[in-house]
Amino acid sequence: xxxxxxxxxxxxxxxxxxxxxxxxxxxxxxxxxxxxxxxxxxxxxxxxxxxxxxxxxxxxxxxxxxxxxxxxxxxxxxxxxxxxxxxxxxxxxxxxxxxxxxxxxxxxxxxxxxxxxxxxxxxxxxxxxxxxxxxxxxxxxxxx
Numbered sequence: 001x002x003x004x005x006x007x008x009x010x011x012x013x014x015x016x017x018x019x020x021x022x023x024x025x026x027x028x029x030x031x032x033x034x035x036x037x038x039x040x041x042x043x044x045x046x047x048x049x050x051x052x053x054x055x056x057x058x059x060x061x062x063x064x065x066x067x068x069x070x071x072x073x074x075x076x077x078x079x080x081x082x083x084x085x086x087x088x089x090x091x092x093x094x095x096x097x098x099x100x101x102x103x104x105x106x107x108x109x110x111x112x113x114x115x116x117x118x119x120x121x122x123x124x125x126x127x128x129x130x131x132x133x134x135x136x137x138x139x140x141x142x143x144x
Contacts, residue, residue, distance in 0.1 A: 034063035036096035
C-alpha cells in the first residue's frame, strides 16, 4: 500500500496501529500494510469497526496472503475476530490493485492474487515486457 494511504490509516486509527513503533519482534506494523491499494477501503472500514468494538485492540500485522487479506491482532473480543473474518472473505471479491468488485477472481501466476480482469492483464503485459528486456540483455551479454 502506498505511503499516503498507510499514513491515513495510521493517523486516523493511532490506537489500533500503535504497535508500529514497537520492535519488529513484537509487532510487524512497522512494515506498514503489505497489500495493494485496492484493499484500502476494506481495511479502513474494518479499522473503524474494530476500533469501536474494542478500543484496546492492537493490530499486529496486515497483509496479503494466498490472495486474501490477513488482519492479525493481539488478544481481542470474539466479535472482533468475527468481523475480521467477514472482511477477509470480502477481500476475495475485491481487486487488490484497484478495489473494484467486478470480474474479480483469484489468479495464480507464481503468486496468488485477487485481481479484476483489467489489472490482471496489466500485470501480464508488464511481466512480458520485463521478460523481453531480460532476454535482450542476456543476448547482448552472450554476443560480447
